[in-house]
Amino acid sequence: MANFLYRLGRGAFRRRGRVLLVWLGMLVVVAAGAALASGPSDEEFSMPGIESQKAFDLMEERFPGTAADGATARVVFVAPNGQQVNVGDLRKAVEDAVGSMGFGPQVAGVADPFESQAVSRDGSTAYATVTYKVESDDVTDASRAAVNKAAERARAAGLTVETGGSAMDSGGGPGGTAELIGLSAAAVVLLFTFGSLAAAGLPLLTAIVGVAVSLFSIVLLAGPLGLSADTLTLGMMLGLAVGIDYALFVVSRYREERGRGRAAQEAAGVAVGTAGSAVVFAGVTVVIALAGLSVVGIPTLTKMGMAAAGAVTIAVLVALTVVPALLGYWPDAVLARKVRKARTLDRDRVLLPIGGAPSAGGRGNLGTLWARFVLRRPMAVLILGVVALVALAVPVVSLQLGMPGDEAKSTATTERRAYDALAEGFGPGFNGPLTIVVDARGSADPKAAVRTVHDRIGDTAGIVSVSQARFNQAGDTAVFRATPSTSPTDEKTKDLVETIRRDRSAVEKQASATFEVTGTTALNIDIAAKVQSALVPYLAVVGGLAVVLLLLVFRSVLVPVKAALGFVLSVLAALGVLVLVFQEGHAADLFGVEQTGPIMSLMPIFMMGIVFGLAMDYEVFLVSRMREAYTHGESADQAIVSGFRHSARVVTAAALIMIAVFSGFIGEQGGLIKMLGFGLAAAVLFDAFVVRMAIVPAVLALLGDRAWWLPSRLGRVLPRVDVEGQALDHARPAGPGRDPDGPVEARV
CATH class of the missing domain: 3.30.70.1320 (Multidrug efflux transporter AcrB pore domain like)
Known part of the structure; x- marks a missing residue:
C-alpha cells in the first residue's frame, strides 16, 4: 500500500492540474444536483421489531391515511392571572384567533378548544390544534405566518399565546456559526503549529473542498434516501474534523521530508506513502465503525452512519490527492520561514526534520521532554491516568436514555414555552x-x-x-x-x-x-431500551475490531490490546461527563443546557462508532513512528522518545482542532447535535491527551521489548500492512538528487 500511495502522491503532484480539475468537476456536478434536490427531510425515528413500531404499523393498516397525517400546529392560550380563557372577551379573542387560523393556507381544519374540550379544569389554559393537508417538510412560511398573525391578535387582547407542533418547526440545516467557530479555532492551531500562513491554510482549504462535496452529495441524496437535517450536520461536523486532521498529517510529513533534503515531488510522494498510509487506515476504521451502526437495527441511525462514513471517505481521498496537488503549485510556501530562509542562504545544507532531531545529549522539543518524563515515572503516570478516567466514567452507571422533545429546548423558544404552559395547565403527562x-x-x-x-x-x-x-x-x-x-x-x-x-x-x-x-413516548422508551441492550455487544465488536486492525498494522499482540482498552476508557469517561452535564445538570449553564433529562438514545452508539475511529487515528500516527524507530534499531525506550519527537506536536494540533470543531456545535439548538458535539469533544480530549499521550507511553515503557512481541506462527499468517512506509526506504532512499522529475533541493 505504501508503494501505491507513494506513486499516487507523486502523480497528483506532477499532474496537479488534472487532479484539481476532476475535483472541481465533481463539486460542480453535485452542487448542481443539490440545487435541484428537495433537501433533507424531518424523518421520524423508527425501529422495526419493537412493540410501539408494530402498533404504529397496525394503525397505518387499519386506519389508512390517519396514522401518518399531515403536519400539525398547536396554539396554546393562557389567561392572565386569576382569569379564565373561556369567559368574556378572552373567550372571544380565542374564538377569533381559531377562526382566523382556519382560513390559513394549506390548513385542513382547526379544532376549537371549546368544542373539543381542550380547556384546563381551572380555565386558565386552552389549546387549538391546526391540521394541515401537507407534511411538515412542505408547510410554507406563509402558513406559519398565518398562525403567528392570529397569535399576535390574541396577545393584543391580553392572552399569552405560544405555538408548537411539527408545522411550526421551520427546520433548516446547519446555521453556519458552529462551522465558523471550528474553522477559526483550527486556523489558529494550524498557524501556531506550522508557523506559516500557507501551511495553515492548505488543510483548511482542502477540508472545505471535501466538506462541500460531502454536503452537496447528502443534499442530493436526501430526498430519495430520506436523510434528515441532523445527517447533514453530522456529515459537516465529521468532514471538517477529519478533513483538517488528515491534511495536517500529510502536510506535516511533507515538511519533514523537505527538511531532510528531499525534492518537492519526492517529498510529496513519501508523505502520501507514509502519513497517507496512516490516513487510509484511520479513515477505514472510522468508516467501518460508522457503517457498523447498521447492525443496531434503526433505519435512521443506519442512514446517518452511512452518510457520515461517506463524508470521511471523501476526506481521505482529498488528503491523498488534492493535498499533494496543491503542494505542486506551492512546494515551498508551506515550509516554515526559517527553513525557507535557510534554503536561500545555504543551499548546500541538509536540513533536519521539522521539530528537530536533537543530539543524544540535547533537550529536544516538548514531545521529547514529555516522553522522557513518562519514561522516568511510567507507573505513576499510568495509575493517575487510569484512575482519572475511571472516576469520570462512574456516572455511566446511572445513564438514562430517551428522546427529549420540546422540554429540552431553550426557554427563549415558543415551542418550549408552549410545552411548559400545557404541562402547567393540564399536567406533566399531557405532553406525552x-x-x-x-x-x-x-x-x-x-x-x-x-x-x-x-x-x-x-x-x-x-x-x-x-x-x-x-x-x-x-x-x-x-x-x-x-x-x-x-x-x-x-x-x-x-x-x-x-x-x-x-x-x-x-x-x-x-x-x-x-x-x-x-405513541411518541412509548416509541422513545422502546428505542432507548433497544439501544441500551446493544451498547455492550457493539462495544465488544468495535473493541475487537480495534484489536484485529492494530494487530495487522503493528504486528504486535499487546499494543492492540492496550489500544482497545484505552478506547473503552476514553469512551466511558466521555459518557460519564455527558451524564454529569446533560442528565444531572452539573455545569449545565456553562454549556447552555437549560433543561436536564435523559441522554438521547442514539448518543452512546454514535460516540462509540466515531470515537473508535478517531482514537485509532492518534494511535496509528503516534505509535507507528515508535515502531518505525524500533524496527530501525533503536531501543524500546528510545523508540518512544523518537515517536513523540516526530509526532507529539502534530497529534496535539490534530486533537485541538477536532476539539475546537466539535465544541463549536455545542451552541446548536438540535439536542442530538449539541450532545454529540460536547461528547465528541470530551472523548477526543480524554483519548488524545490522557490515553495516547500518557497511558500509551507509560504502558509501552513498562512492557519494554515485550510490547512488540508477536508469536512467530501468527507472524507468518498475518499479512503485512506497511503503515510506516518501510518499503519506501528500499524503493527510493532519502537523499539529494533522487527526484528525476523535480529540482535538486539540497546537496551535501
Whole structure:
C-alpha cells in the first residue's frame, strides 16, 4: 500500500492540474444536483421489531391515511392571572384567533378548544390544534405566518399565546456559526503549529473542498434516501474534523521530508506513502465503525452512519490527492520561514526534520521532554491516568436514555414555552400521552372488548385520564389515548409503560382482544431500551475490531490490546461527563443546557462508532513512528522518545482542532447535535491527551521489548500492512538528487 500511495502522491503532484480539475468537476456536478434536490427531510425515528413500531404499523393498516397525517400546529392560550380563557372577551379573542387560523393556507381544519374540550379544569389554559393537508417538510412560511398573525391578535387582547407542533418547526440545516467557530479555532492551531500562513491554510482549504462535496452529495441524496437535517450536520461536523486532521498529517510529513533534503515531488510522494498510509487506515476504521451502526437495527441511525462514513471517505481521498496537488503549485510556501530562509542562504545544507532531531545529549522539543518524563515515572503516570478516567466514567452507571422533545429546548423558544404552559395547565403527562391500539378482530363483541381494555387501562395507577375510543371503518380496531401523571422523560412513565405491558395477558384474556402501547413516548422508551441492550455487544465488536486492525498494522499482540482498552476508557469517561452535564445538570449553564433529562438514545452508539475511529487515528500516527524507530534499531525506550519527537506536536494540533470543531456545535439548538458535539469533544480530549499521550507511553515503557512481541506462527499468517512506509526506504532512499522529475533541493 505504501508503494501505491507513494506513486499516487507523486502523480497528483506532477499532474496537479488534472487532479484539481476532476475535483472541481465533481463539486460542480453535485452542487448542481443539490440545487435541484428537495433537501433533507424531518424523518421520524423508527425501529422495526419493537412493540410501539408494530402498533404504529397496525394503525397505518387499519386506519389508512390517519396514522401518518399531515403536519400539525398547536396554539396554546393562557389567561392572565386569576382569569379564565373561556369567559368574556378572552373567550372571544380565542374564538377569533381559531377562526382566523382556519382560513390559513394549506390548513385542513382547526379544532376549537371549546368544542373539543381542550380547556384546563381551572380555565386558565386552552389549546387549538391546526391540521394541515401537507407534511411538515412542505408547510410554507406563509402558513406559519398565518398562525403567528392570529397569535399576535390574541396577545393584543391580553392572552399569552405560544405555538408548537411539527408545522411550526421551520427546520433548516446547519446555521453556519458552529462551522465558523471550528474553522477559526483550527486556523489558529494550524498557524501556531506550522508557523506559516500557507501551511495553515492548505488543510483548511482542502477540508472545505471535501466538506462541500460531502454536503452537496447528502443534499442530493436526501430526498430519495430520506436523510434528515441532523445527517447533514453530522456529515459537516465529521468532514471538517477529519478533513483538517488528515491534511495536517500529510502536510506535516511533507515538511519533514523537505527538511531532510528531499525534492518537492519526492517529498510529496513519501508523505502520501507514509502519513497517507496512516490516513487510509484511520479513515477505514472510522468508516467501518460508522457503517457498523447498521447492525443496531434503526433505519435512521443506519442512514446517518452511512452518510457520515461517506463524508470521511471523501476526506481521505482529498488528503491523498488534492493535498499533494496543491503542494505542486506551492512546494515551498508551506515550509516554515526559517527553513525557507535557510534554503536561500545555504543551499548546500541538509536540513533536519521539522521539530528537530536533537543530539543524544540535547533537550529536544516538548514531545521529547514529555516522553522522557513518562519514561522516568511510567507507573505513576499510568495509575493517575487510569484512575482519572475511571472516576469520570462512574456516572455511566446511572445513564438514562430517551428522546427529549420540546422540554429540552431553550426557554427563549415558543415551542418550549408552549410545552411548559400545557404541562402547567393540564399536567406533566399531557405532553406525552400513550396511544393504546386494540385489535378486536375475531372478537364476538368488539365494542365490549375495547371497553374492557379502556376501563382496565384507565384504572392503572399512574394514568390520570383516558380519551374515548375511536374505531376504524371496519369496527374491529380501536385507538384511545391514556395520559400519564408524569412527564414523557420521567422514569416513572417508563415504569408505567412496563406495568401496562406486564399486566397485558390478564387484560387480554378478560377482553378477548389484544392491544399494544405506542405513541411518541412509548416509541422513545422502546428505542432507548433497544439501544441500551446493544451498547455492550457493539462495544465488544468495535473493541475487537480495534484489536484485529492494530494487530495487522503493528504486528504486535499487546499494543492492540492496550489500544482497545484505552478506547473503552476514553469512551466511558466521555459518557460519564455527558451524564454529569446533560442528565444531572452539573455545569449545565456553562454549556447552555437549560433543561436536564435523559441522554438521547442514539448518543452512546454514535460516540462509540466515531470515537473508535478517531482514537485509532492518534494511535496509528503516534505509535507507528515508535515502531518505525524500533524496527530501525533503536531501543524500546528510545523508540518512544523518537515517536513523540516526530509526532507529539502534530497529534496535539490534530486533537485541538477536532476539539475546537466539535465544541463549536455545542451552541446548536438540535439536542442530538449539541450532545454529540460536547461528547465528541470530551472523548477526543480524554483519548488524545490522557490515553495516547500518557497511558500509551507509560504502558509501552513498562512492557519494554515485550510490547512488540508477536508469536512467530501468527507472524507468518498475518499479512503485512506497511503503515510506516518501510518499503519506501528500499524503493527510493532519502537523499539529494533522487527526484528525476523535480529540482535538486539540497546537496551535501
